[in-house]
Amino acid sequence: MxxxxxxxxxxxxxxxxxxxxxxxxxxxxxxxRFDSGEYLLHEGGLADTLYLIRHGRVALEIAVPGRSAVxxxxxxxxxxxxISWLVPPYRWAYDARAIELTRAIVMDAGxxxxxxxxxxxxxYEVIKRLMPILVGRLQATRMQILDVYGAPG
Amino acid sequence: MCLPMQSDPMQPVPVRVLTRRREVADTWTLELExxxxxxxxxxxxxxxxxxxxxxxxxxxxxxxDSADPHRQVHTVRAVGPVSRALAALSPAAxxxxxxxxxxxxxxxxxxxxxxxxxxxxxxxAPLRPALYYILSRRARYGRVALLYGTRSPGDILFRRELERxxxxxxxxxxxxxxxxxxxxxxxVGVVTNLVxxxxxxxxxxxxxxxxxxxxxxxxVAALQKAGVDDAAIxxxxxxxxxxxxxxxxxxxxxxxxxxxxxxxxxxxxxxxLLSRKEI
Ligand SMILES: Cc1cc2nc3c(=O)[nH]c(=O)nc-3n(C[C@H](O)[C@H](O)[C@H](O)COP(=O)(O)OP(=O)(O)OC[C@H]3O[C@@H](n4cnc5c(N)ncnc54)[C@H](O)[C@@H]3O)c2cc1C
Ligand code: FES
Numbered sequence: 255m256x257x258x259x260x261x262x263x264x265x266x267x268x269x270x271x272x273x274x275x276x277x278x279x280x281x282x283x284x285x286x287r288f289d290s291g292e293y294l295l296h297e298g299g300l301a302d303t304l305y306l307i308r309h310g311r312v313a314l315e316i317a318v319p320g321r322s323a324v325x326x327x328x329x330x331x332x333x334x335x336x337i338s339w340l341v342p343p344y345r346w347a348y349d350a351r352a353i354e355l356t357r358a359i360v361m362d363a364g365x366x367x368x369x370x371x372x373x374x375x376x377x378y379e380v381i382k383r384l385m386p387i388l389v390g391r392l393q394a395t396r397m398q399i400l401d402v403y404g405a406p407g
Numbered sequence: 408m409c410l411p412m413q414s415d416p417m418q419p420v421p422v423r424v425l426t427r428r429r430e431v432a433d434t435w436t437l438e439l440e441x442x443x444x445x446x447x448x449x450x451x452x453x454x455x456x457x458x459x460x461x462x463x464x465x466x467x468x469x470x471x472d473s474a475d476p477h478r479q480v481h482t483v484r485a486v487g488p489v490s491r492a493l494a495a496l497s498p499a500a501x502x503x504x505x506x507x508x509x510x511x512x513x514x515x516x517x518x519x520x521x522x523x524x525x526x527x528x529x530x531x532a533p534l535r536p537a538l539y540y541i542l543s544r545r546a547r548y549g550r551v552a553l554l555y556g557t558r559s560p561g562d563i564l565f566r567r568e569l570e571r572x573x574x575x576x577x578x579x580x581x582x583x584x585x586x587x588x589x590x591x592x593x594x595v596g597v598v599t600n601l602v603x604x605x606x607x608x609x610x611x612x613x614x615x616x617x618x619x620x621x622x623x624x625x626x627v628a629a630l631q632k633a634g635v636d637d638a639a640i641x642x643x644x645x646x647x648x649x650x651x652x653x654x655x656x657x658x659x660x661x662x663x664x665x666x667x668x669x670x671x672x673x674x675x676x677x678x679x680l681l682s683r684k685e686i
Contacts, residue, residue: 313589313595314595315589321588322588322589322590323588323589324586324587324588325586325587325588325589325591325595326585326586326595326596327595327596328593328594328595328596330594330604353592390600393625394596394597394599394600397585397597397599397621397622397625398585398586398597400621401558401585402527402528402618402619402621402622403527403528403529403556403557403558403562403585403618403619403622404558405433405486
């Protein structure tokens with residue numbers, strides 16, 4: 255069975271990360287598994303973790319009063335779940351639940367933030383990996399907001 | 408690929424509506440019977456001008472199989488006076504038809520390469536003939552991927568056919584919606600998110616993209632990011648049309664006429680035009 259160090263090193267998010275940094279990051283990481291239907295996080299909850307999916311699929315949803323939740327994104331293999339741990343007040347802005355059996359690396363966000371704070375080189379490496387994901391999601395959100403397939407106005 | 412047109416391209420020919428099928432809330436597929444013995448051969452990606460008598464004439468892409476020139480299949484979204492009147496035609500009604508017009512998808516030139524088809528919303532209709540063409544000559548192509556994005560699960564076009572395509576082992580078919588309820592188990596997110604999941608060799612890939620223009624711009628960016636060359640990316644453009652034969656200038660797009668030079672144009676040719684507001 256693979257140890258957490260190997261699993262972290264093999265995850266695309268940490269690809270190319272310096273050995274020493276990897277060792278630091280691994281101290282904040284552990285393996286988790288969610289059955290289909292299980293929640294990873296709930297809107298309003300403390301954003302004290304981030305998840306790097308290894309295999310499976312996770313749906314992000316927002317509750318809308320009076321109707322069932324709106325699902326606005328699904329994430330799959332190698333993708334990152336949870337961004338709110340990056341910025342105060344560290345609260346989740348949506349629900350995330352597995353929609354199939356999902357295996358992931360869960361990172362203690364407080365631990366990772368502290369490591370990044372005390373070693374800015376590591377912090378920069380982590381931010382460099384997060385920024386393309388954030389920019390990609392921002393662009394996708396723009397396209398969703400434009401409602402390009404909607405009825406012509 | 409270019410095929411011969413009727414003798415007087417400005418003269419609509421009356422054709423009969425054979426069948427009419429509702430696809431999604433505002434979109435209908437009409438099967439028209441040209442009547443002439445040879446049918447009306449067309450190339451995937453071409454369009455006809457359809458004339459509803461007393462209402463008006465609009466360009467509508469062919470969405471059926473080019474192997475059957477006796478059936479002119481069109482998928483129409485009812486957005487305004489002419490498309491609404493078209494979508495409301497019942498079987499046995501008559502409609503005026505001119506065409507086929509324009510340059511279609513370079514399906515022949517793509518032989519030997521991997522092919523990625525990216526469709527957004529109604530954009531699946533003009534791409535469907537290209538997919539039929541490729542699937543009927545499957546051995547001549549490398550890997551083939553269809554990435555389809557639409558608004559919500561209720562807006563999925565050609566649903567049963569998509570389900571069949573998804574079951575094929577020689578086609579990668581992905582469907583995503585912009586948003587869904589929690590009962591939807593498929594992908595949610597914009598169609599461009601699917602590009603990294605599709606398997607193709609970017610150095611030897613031809614991409615066909617069809618959908619709203621904003622979606623196509625995002626799709627081009629995703630393909631470029633994946634390493635696909637601008638010359639290998641082909642888009643189907645839409646502009647208002649009148650003559651459809653390059654005479655009136657209604658469909659002008661920079662130095663190009665969409666009706667004659669397009670509607671399918673390589674991104675390399677229109678790179679500088681696509682994001683210009685005044686065009
Ligand atoms: C080459 C080509 C192929 C086409 N193929 C198809 C097809 O297969 N099926 C189909 O349904 N339509 C297709 N169209 C688009 C169709 O020709 C137009 O939608 C047409 O203008 C509709 O005419 P109308 O009189 O019904 O509505 P209009 O009065 O022209 O338009 C009504 C409203 O719809 C908006 N509108 C018009 N066209 C579009 C559009 N494409 N997307 C979003 N909003 C729009 C207008 O801005 C206006 O607000 C194609 C266009 C071209 C140029
Ligand atoms: S529609 Fe007349 S030139 Fe294109």
